[in-house]
Amino acid sequence: MTASALHSDLVLPGTTNAEEDDFIASEYAGDTTYAIMVDQAIDPLYEAKSHYDMCTLIAEKYGIKDEFAEGRTQSEWRSFLIDETRKEVPDLWTEEEFHERGVFRVSNPNGTDVAQKAFREDPEANPLETPSGKIEIYSQQLADMAKEWEFPDAEPGDLLIPLPEYVKTWESAEEARTNEKYPLQLIGHHYKGRTHSSYASVDWTVEAHPQKVWISQKDAEERGIKSEDMVHVFNDRGRIELPAFVTPRIMPGVLSVPQGAWYKPDGDVDKGGCVNTLTRIKASPLSKGNPQHTNLVQVEKVR
Template structure:
């Protein structure tokens, strides 16, 4: 059982929260006064959802693929279940498809103000009307119209964070339009290997304007690391790839480190050094 020791003895095995208990309300988060992250979980209207959609818009969901891991092995899925005529499929309710003259196997253009893509239509009864599914992970290939010819849903999704604290993905909060496509430029070329060209003359790095920068790095040059930086990158990044300190404000880092420090097993003095490093390099 998760937190089994805590349930057996909540005093001896207190949690890493200010109270040592399971907190439904976080005074720490509430004191940050973030408009999109209150101190207690509550339903808040998404920025994009069917509640504020135009009549012809649909809600785009982008779940994990069934036959691959994110984009890994997408090139092997070109002729598999994930694909319709070499492109990522879009799963559409039959009623929504009929309204737009789309049939099983048709090429569909899905678009919004952020971008557009082409995908192969699969129709289903068990999809909610007004909702379409495009699995994430398709590789990118743009056609002359700026559409992803492969079906990458990243063309449509927003980069807005789920809140000012978590900075988590809000990819499933996404509205778009779709229609039958009658002007494809070419078959999907995303999974074709690139053409490799051999240089006809020696490469001159000065052409990139990098010569002065490279010359400034003298032999034996060593970057200076603070003790807090060393601790951060050696102890605080074991579970995930190291984020850049400038990815978050210092206030956000104070929230993030509430769970990071106990998992890293840092002493109070080490925590202080890491916080000083993060404060000096955090997003302003």
């Protein structure tokens, strides 16, 4: 029951990996790709159903089950996709062999892959999918876009540049040096206790890797903060509460809150320590994606 799930009109009980059949393939690049069969180990608990079965039942309610399922169950889709994949990868095991042998691995018989190998050997015969067909450091496409695109209410960082260079952006290190109210730059890092937000609710991993804010010894001393002290990290967007981790492994003037923690509001304070509570919603200039994390904040000891 994540914070976003709590906003849903309807929450359906999904099965875990142990409760359903599946077929898992690894990444599609590299020298050691693999595929593995996932067999159902236990019956679904209570009324839990796989995502596929949920969608099939919903499609049936709308009268489009045949179009959605195409006459196949989830297990039948697995068999069908393995057979289809074997047309492109003849060495791939049959479904029966997967059950007997376990993990299918692919190793490059010619050794390590070389990125853009064909292009490197003959650039003229094997151009890249860039406008020039070559590896581009200067992007003429971006240069042309920069002349045409407009950014209403533009701020530092709202620009397109044709070269890979540093761009001063909003709530950046430069702004932190002059912001008396929020003089610390907050970033978010990936954390070994979870994958993004997955497993953030597992008691064992939370016990082993509790959510903490990283703070330099200098910044901690100036605020009377010691490791394990409960602190508030805050700005005009929100306030989070979590223990401090005082360390020389982060620069003075910078805090880091591991991303992926679940939002747990208690009045005006997020006691889950979710970095998104403090993060601005603003689209990046080119991809219109989420440009977090760089947020100006302050930190103070609460007990």
